[in-house]
Amino acid sequence: MPPASSFRPRRPQARGEHFDPHVAGIEYGALDDLVGYAIRRAQILIYEDFLAALAPWDITPQRFSALTLIAANARLKLTELARILGIARSGAVQLVDQLQAMGYVARQEAADKRAYSLVLTPAGRRAHADITRAVQAHDQRISARLSAGERSQLIALLGRLG
Numbered sequence: 001m002p003p004a005s006s007f008r009p010r011r012p013q014a015r016g017e018h019f020d021p022h023v024a025g026i027e028y029g030a031l032d033d034l035v036g037y038a039i040r041r042a043q044i045l046i047y048e049d050f051l052a053a054l055a056p057w058d059i060t061p062q063r064f065s066a067l068t069l070i071a072a073n074a075r076l077k078l079t080e081l082a083r084i085l086g087i088a089r090s091g092a093v094q095l096v097d098q099l100q101a102m103g104y105v106a107r108q109e110a111a112d113k114r115a116y117s118l119v120l121t122p123a124g125r126r127a128h129a130d131i132t133r134a135v136q137a138h139d140q141r142i143s144a145r146l147s148a149g150e151r152s153q154l155i156a157l158l159g160r161l162g
């Protein structure tokens with residue numbers, strides 16, 4: 001670990017920097033014609049705004065996704081959560097451990113006793129409601145330049161990429 005005086009946060013926004021998706025005077029060549037590159041540039045801007053909006057709760061997109069899935073699916077199992085999020089089981093364990101340490105999620109014995117079910121705690125339910133409102137406001141802010149039809153079309157088009 002570097003000395004505290006030389007420590008620089010990994011995320012540019014944490015260093016007071018802002019990502020510019022198109023720097024003036026720079027030629028981007030073939031990158032400008034790549035769907036993946038355009039999505040990645042947009043994702044960085046969206047991620048920066050998401051982290052800023054959710055900073056009071058220390059919630060990342062992955063934590064929000066997990067909270068939402070647990071809230072919406074009674075007795076969700078850890079292995080199911082991992083599969084839905086497309087992450088390794090060990091990653092899901094780490095994610096649930098973080099949410100549990102925050103007081104938002106609890107593990108309960110499942111009926112078959114071979115696995116645990118995931119449930120939101122009362123604090124988790126309250127926080128999830130507040131966090132969801134903040135995420136919805138974030139989503140409106142980042143898509144404000146789109147009409148309702150364009151927003152729906154964008155979601156549909158992105159869904160077709162998978």
